[in-house]
Amino acid sequence: MEERYSKSSRNKKISSRIPVILAIIILIFSSSIWFFDYIDGREQVRQDTKIISDVSTTDIELKxxxxxxxxxxxxxxxxxxxxxxxxxxxxxxxxxxxxxxxxxxxxxxxxxxxxxxxxxxxxxxxxxxxxxxxxxxxxxxxxxxxxxxxxxxxxxxxxxxxxxxxxxxxxxxxxxxxxxxxxxxxxxxxxxxxxxxxxxVVLDAFHNQNYNYHLLENNIQFYEHGTKFSHTDSFVLETKIVFYNSVWVLHTRPNLDLRFQGSIYNNIEILFFGILASIVSFAFSRFIVNQNKLLEENFKKKEEIEKIMFQYQKMDDLGILAGGIAHDFNNLLMGLQANFSILTDIQLELLLNSSSIDKTVTQEMKETSLSIQELLERSVNLTSQILSFSRQSVIDLEFINMKTAIENTLRIITQSSDKRIVITKTLEKEPMFIYGNTSKISQLIMNVILNSIEAQPNGGTLDIDMRISNINSYHIQLGELDRSIGYDLEKMIVLQIRDSGSGIAKEDLDKLFVPFFTTKTKSKKGTGLGLAIAYRSVRTMFGDITIDSVQAEGTTVNIFLPLITKNYLIEKNIKFTQISNEGISEFDIKLSDKIKDSETGKLDEMKETEETRPKIMIVDDETAIRRGLRIYLKDKNQAISEFENGIDAIKFYEENENFDLVILDVNLPGMSGIQVQEKIREITPNQKILFITGYSEDSISVDPNSNIYILLKPFTKESFLSKIGEILSPEGLH
CATH class of the missing domain: 3.30.450.20 (PAS domain)
Known part of the structure; x- marks a missing residue:
């Protein structure tokens, strides 16, 4: 029943608007007729004037x-x-x-x-x-x-x-x-x-009663035919008379009757009729609206309540689902973190109680510790993003180290971004803290950087510069600052993210922060909300954001945020000293004082000569992947050469080309894996090559008889060694 009432209300709303729409249509229709009649009349007057002027000009010249x-x-x-x-x-x-x-x-x-x-x-x-x-x-x-x-x-x-x-x-x-x-x-x-x-003699023959003429030479009038007029009149037509070494200018203007035919007052009654008809329609629509006003208000209130309740219910359901998943995942992460800490202590005890410390084993354990620790941090960040999306997390304001925010965001982006984009950062040494929300500032930086990367599909540069500057150096408007927070009233943080992409059209710059406006193509599936959210996030933290762009040169996003003073950080006991040994794990720190005198370790007793081991080259920009593949192959006694980019790999290959197998990642910095393969095949046409990729097999065209193979990520140690054995058989792994 309520649904029927709601539909009835909507139908009545539509019915009440029909007279308004009709009035607008009548006004637009009548205005269009009048306007186009005015345009046609004006153009006809100009055409007639041009004909008379051209004929007069030609005849004067001939005479x-x-x-x-x-x-x-x-x-x-x-x-x-x-x-x-x-x-x-x-x-x-x-x-x-x-x-x-x-x-x-x-x-x-x-x-x-x-x-x-x-x-x-x-x-x-x-x-x-x-x-x-x-x-x-x-x-x-x-x-x-x-x-x-x-x-x-x-x-x-x-x-x-x-x-x-x-x-x-x-x-x-x-x-x-x-x-x-x-x-x-x-x-x-x-x-x-x-x-x-x-x-x-000439002008009297051409409707002198309908047109007025002036003749000028060197902008000086020397002849007048008919009444005087201003040369800037919109109806005046100018033509030149050229003979021998002289140039005259003839100004021709139609008389009042002809000018009226091309004026806005011609057929003005059409417009008056449209206005009158529109007024009548509007009055009728007001009558209909007043009759249904009470009923519409009741249904409108009901629909608003239903809409709000539906939105609340939808967000509650989504929040419960996402919050439950994030909660369970946090429990798992907590268990992993605890077990990792225990494992670290056990490893430490084993090494300390050992009669000798193998340097190679120690280094591998340190690298493994770093990798696990990094994965745990990334998992925690992922959980935070899920909670933020579900709105189950509490939106707290806290003191945020902007340097850490930049570093964390770049660490995530550089793992999956196009390696052809060269990313550089310049961060001022002074502590740069803001009072804001960690999730919002991370989302802000992420959105801007991803936009810059998408603007450079063929590679380019991405420069990130963050510094402290005077507030008066820029024409921006910061929000009203809370005096109880230790804001610096003279200085602020300026974060500039600059790319060398295609740039943004000048006419689009003012629309960039409008919700749902996007310059992205359909294939990129832009929603038009990224910069709108970024703007809102900056304003909630009392900052400002501007964009400068030149087409074909690039775009610079300028983010301005209030700075927390150093004295306030000290007063609140907030640590702001920059850690110099960033990236060193707990395992490294515990061992640092214990293994200073154990740098050599034992050599691998199973080591074979270089001549008897198959030679394999690994080219992958991810250190963890190269390390994993090296460990997989270590006990198979392979001679391994590893490189993080194609350029160094090609250079080494030219000097040492006798490799049994080259393992290539597809997405490499500088040169892609495909380009590296082409260079290697120019040197050794039948070189065996194994592509390891996270893309589908369709992304690489491979001839089954070309000695080129594919292995999709992620893969297990067993599947990897099986593939290597298949490629190197019968001289492969045993």
Whole structure:
């Protein structure tokens, strides 16, 4: 019954939202129609303006060029078509020819003749141009140098002035046409145009009532057609007019009626209708919501309670299960730890009571002790992670040595990380303690380092730098610190984890701490919670976290944590001295004072000569594995050479290539096991090779007849020796 009420409530919620959704759809639909109509109208106005502007520009350019070309082609041909050079300086001949061309276009102001002394000798028409007669043409009416004339005279090419003030008192252009007779300059014709007359003829023909025009040269306006307007108007279209050595710019703007067609006010009634319809729909939806308000509140409270109870029950069940497993596992670990301690004492007594101490046996016992101790520590850490996940462990705040946290995390990661990634760390010598939660800080460091490793699928570098710095050196915001805890109010811990990976896009940097945002591909199965959890963890410890990244260069994660003062650590009797002999087991310490004088020990009486023992090379970066394989093979009298990386192994193999078998781990630092095998096969094509790997057999392609074998980890001593015997048979193990 309650379930039906819950479903009914949800259905009513959906029904009450339909008018709201409908109102939004109406508003979006009407707004879209209005918006796209506005875009289309504006684009149409711009297209029409462009057509008019292009046509006007082309016609203005043609009008100027054809007037100059007419004088240059026809007049020059007729003027110099004489065998008598004196005819070129005949004024009566000038008056007989020029008037016919002058009347051809109404935009001509003057056609003048300039002699070789740079003086205007003849003018036409005389009445309106007599002020220019006998004047030097090297300067213009405003007194400036006439560069166009000088260039035309010197280059014997047609040149035209910018828009200038003419001797006739108007704005215009002056063109200079060199007269060449028998390859000699005998003078120049000067053709003068009036701008207004020339341009009006063009623009009056193209809907001048719908468009306004401005002409500019060198950003200076010299002509206006229609009303004035701002050149920054969004409707203004700019086109260039290029002729000879001049460049003009034509600004074209449609009139108010055309601009309205491309404005937001065009068809605004569509938007008003959509708003009105949306208001009506919204009012209706409010009515529905008010009618169902009480019922929805009751069901909402009920659903919230059920949701909370379900979450509590689920977490309780998971916590009980994980907590029970972790509890039993802790009991087992406690028993192992106790028995290990007893075994250590027994071994110590046996060695102390022995008449002589074998150095080799002592060393093996020490190494075994270290290995067992490390495995116990890793098991304890695993149990802590299970308890933390199940939420059964108490989230306590304590003083944490950040150096130890970094070392422990790196010890776990380096065992399974890609060996092609070179990890370096730089830790300041001063004690660096924080007040926080061990589980959270370990998870924080682990998440950041794993992200950096995943960002470098082809190998690279991972630099970890931790130091003490002034708080004011960075633009960060630490949380409000509890004054009862011995925080340093001026200094803090700065942990930087830097990789050489692919980097993060600039637009994604602000989203990195948003839950469920991830830049990982589906194949990497990123949840988008790692950095969100990291941010929350840092903030709970009153710190801050930032990320700097450059694509194709790498990423740096900066973690800032409040520092506990050294004096406070002393006051609270917290040990902060860094242990210099880190990694030495209890067994080592007990023996250190007892075996100083027993360094030699007995030699193995079963030792055979190098020539009679099969030679085997072991290449594995894990010391414990190399040691285990060596011990397995020791009583079989094998000649063993072991290396922790492929580079050293290849170098040794080149000098000592007569090996009966090479045992290779697949995942090696620097060179992978596959690459080492390829190098060895280049030296000895039929060399027997045994791959030991934790991957599946499908990860390595092996030809059954290629003398290459595979043994999957983990394996027992018996299966290992059986495989070796099979490979070396009949000369193998006996």
């Amino acid at each position: 100027i060029v054809e007037r100059i070309d007419l004088i240059n082609s026809i007049m020059m041909t007729e003027w110099i078509s004489t065998a008598n050079i004196t005819h070129l300086f005949n004024y009566d001949r000038f008056l007989a020819i020029v008037p016919g061309f002058f009347s051809y276009y109404d935009s001509y102001l003057a056609i003048n003749y300039i002699n070789t002394s740079d003086v205007i000798s003849w003018v036409y028409p005389f009445e309106s141009n007599q002020g220019a007669l006998n004047r030097s043409i090297t300067t213009l009416a405003d007194g400036s140098i006439n560069d166009a004339y000088i260039e035309a005279r010197d280059t014997k090419q047609v040149r035209i002035t910018p828009v200038i003030s003419l001797f006739q008192g108007v704005k215009g252009l002056a063109s200079y046409l060199p007269i060449i007779f028998e390859n000699q300059l005998v003078g120049l014709f000067n053709v003068v145009f009036q701008i207004d007359t020339l341009v009006d």
